[in-house]
Structures are given as C-alpha cells and as structure tokens.
Amino acid sequence: MSETGLVRQLAYKFKDKNLLARALTHRSYSGNNNERLEFLGDGVLNFLVAHQLYQRFPNLPEGDLSRLRAELVKEQTLSEIATGLSVGEFLNLGEGELKSGGWRRPSVLADAMEAIIGAVFLDGGYPAAAELVGRLLQRRLENINPKSIGKDAKSLLQECLQAQKLNLPEYAVLAIEGEAHCQIFRVSCHIPELEVTTEGKGSSRRAAEQQAAQLAYEKIAKKGKK
C-alpha cells in the first residue's frame, strides 16, 4: 500500500517513513500499531488547539475555551478531517476490521488522525506539528462561534427565548412507534408566543426533543433575519 498520496495530502514529508506507516496501523493488524502514537498525538493536538483558541479569543473565559476545544478535537471533527485526507484508504486493518468497514468508522479514522499528528511531532518536532494542526483546523478555527458551540439545541433555544423575555418552549411526546428494542419517539416543540411548532424524531425522548428544539431554533433565527 503506497502512502505517497497521503503524504501529498498532508503536505508533510516524513524523514522516518516508518512513523507514518505505524500511525496508519490499526491494532487489529499488528502489535506494532498506532495506539501509542495516538496517545501522544492526542496530547499535541489538545495543546495546540488550546493555544490557537487562547490567541484567537483573548477575552473568552476558560470554560468557553474548554468547550470550543472539545468541539474541535472531538471524534466527529477528527474523522471528518481524516476523511478529507483519504486516510481510510491508507489504513492497515486486520481482516475482520476490513470486512466490517473499519476504514470508514469514525473512531478508527479519528484515532489514526491523532496518531498521524503524533507521528509528525516525533518526526519534525513541535514546529512541524503546530504547522500541520493549524493548517488542518484553519477553516474550523476561522468559522467557530464561541456563542453557540458546545451547547445543545434545547439550551440554545431556551437562552434565545429568555433573551426575548418569552416563555419556555413546551415539549410533548406525540407518539412512540416501533418495537420495544427499537422505539422511535416523535416529539413536538411548541412556542405559543411566536406561533412556532416543530416536530423531532429520535431513538429516545431526549434525542427527539433535541431535534425538535434545533428545528425551532432555526425557524426563529430565520424569522429574526427577515
């Protein structure tokens, strides 16, 4: 398996190519796998993101910085970045993992992404890792909104209504469908004063409420812009 394509995507040339190979090796493939590099990469990444956020938001309190960081280093973000670099194509996976589609599993991709960052740090030192992380996260860092991120839809909606001195939304379960082991909840979110009603679905009441709240929040935001 050639890693030239990935090296091009990463825009980082390894002095020690074994490091990249190890970063791409899942534990299902070999004992000499990426788990230790992932540990190191997780540390590098968390720190570099903390530093970027510290500089970019000079007045943001610690709690908000923590929430922003969590958003930027979470599995979903890292697996999206890994997907953008086609990391899945270059992974060394055991037979079972290959068959079950491990190369597109978010946790596998996110772990490999952290391991690659760890490998770049070992190979090129702190400056190389800082350059890489800054580049990989640039768009996300530029677009991140300290006001909304890390908060769930229900909290956001509640804060938005409170700011307008309106009553809290009313949630109601409309239906519980499906068999016992795979129920689907249908929940409504109603804001009388704004004449807004939305409906959410989910595998739990909480998940359905969150979806309904998200839709209501988007509706209100649109109204606000008109």
Add this chain to the structure above:
Amino acid sequence: MSETGLVRQLAYKFKDKNLLARALTHRSYSGNNNERLEFLGDGVLNFLVAHQLYQRFPNLPEGDLSRLRAELVKEQTLSEIATGLSVGEFLNLGEGELKSGGWRRPSVLADAMEAIIGAVFLDGGYPAAAELVGRLLQRRLENINPKSIGKDAKSLLQECLQAQKLNLPEYAVLAIEGEAHCQIFRVSCHIPELEVTTEGKGSSRRAAEQQAAQLAYEKIAKKGKK
C-alpha cells in the same frame, strides 16, 4: 508583593513580568486572573508529560501511559510541586480566600502551578516550557512505577493474591463510630492463607477498606522480600 523569590525557585526569568503576576492572581482577587493561563498551562503540561512518558516507556501500552499521566498531572501532585516552590506565598487572593486559607488549598495551588507553566510557555515558547516541566517533574518521572500507579490498593492486593493463586481477601466492618454527619468506619481485611489481618479507618466504608487493603499489601510485600 515581590516575586523575585519565586523567580529564583522557578529558575526562569520572565521577559514579561505581567505574565507571572497574572499567573499568580486568583479569580477572587481580580477579573484579570489566572484562569485562561491555567487552561493553556493544563494543555502544555498534559502534552509535555505525555511526551516524556512516551520516550521513557517505549513498550508501555497507551492505557498505562494514560494512567501514569493522570498520576503526574493530578491536583495533588501539582499542589505539592507548587508548595515546594512556595507558590502560596506569592498568590494574589481576595480577602475571603485569604481568610479561609486559600494560599494553602490544593486546588488553588494546582491551578496556579498550571497557570505558571502556561505563562512560561507564552513568555519563553515551547523550549522554555519543556525545560521547566521536565525539571519540575524530574524526580517523579524517575521514580514512577508503571506497574502500581493509578491502581487502587484493593485492586493491587487482589492482583497480587491472584498471582499467587490465593483466595480473595475478606473485608468486614468492625464498627461505625461517631455522629451521623461525621461517621468513622473501621474495617478489617483478612487473608486467611497468609495469616494476615489488617485494619483500616475512614469516613466511608470504601475508604476504610482501601486503607486496610493498603496495609495488607505492604505486609505481603515485606513478607515476600524476607
């Protein structure tokens, strides 16, 4: 308040002395406090310790590296280091915190220690922070034992007995003393096959069991050495 003494202890000379002053300022004293520096310092510290452990234990699995790191960056460790540097003497605390002894509270000291590390990173860059953290943790890094750390005494004792194919220890509550709001539990730990019995005290049954297990573990370790 002069910080010269602390600068000598730290063996790092700040270009920007305001950074050190801010690192020493608790939120009870000023809005311009050390909370953001603590966020940054926590990131630097976690990463540097991860790197040190990665290098020092080339064969240790990720899970063990994580446990070792947790041990080295936990509040107790950081507050001990801060105490060794007399950080408490140089803290800027609000009146309430001063009166209630905030300058010796482990959480306040640990936070200030992280903030100082963050301040050194901002002032002197990555090499200065790496040098400082390596120096502050040197003795602990040299003495850390990957086999025992992070495990509680009951688990350690159990593993030790299982390795000798012995039965698990028997714990029994001997007495519960004191008033309802400040009870003291006395618990025994008995290992029949080794004729070992110990007694532990604590504010909960669990804490008392841990102490009894710790004493039993130490007795067995001594016996093993004879």
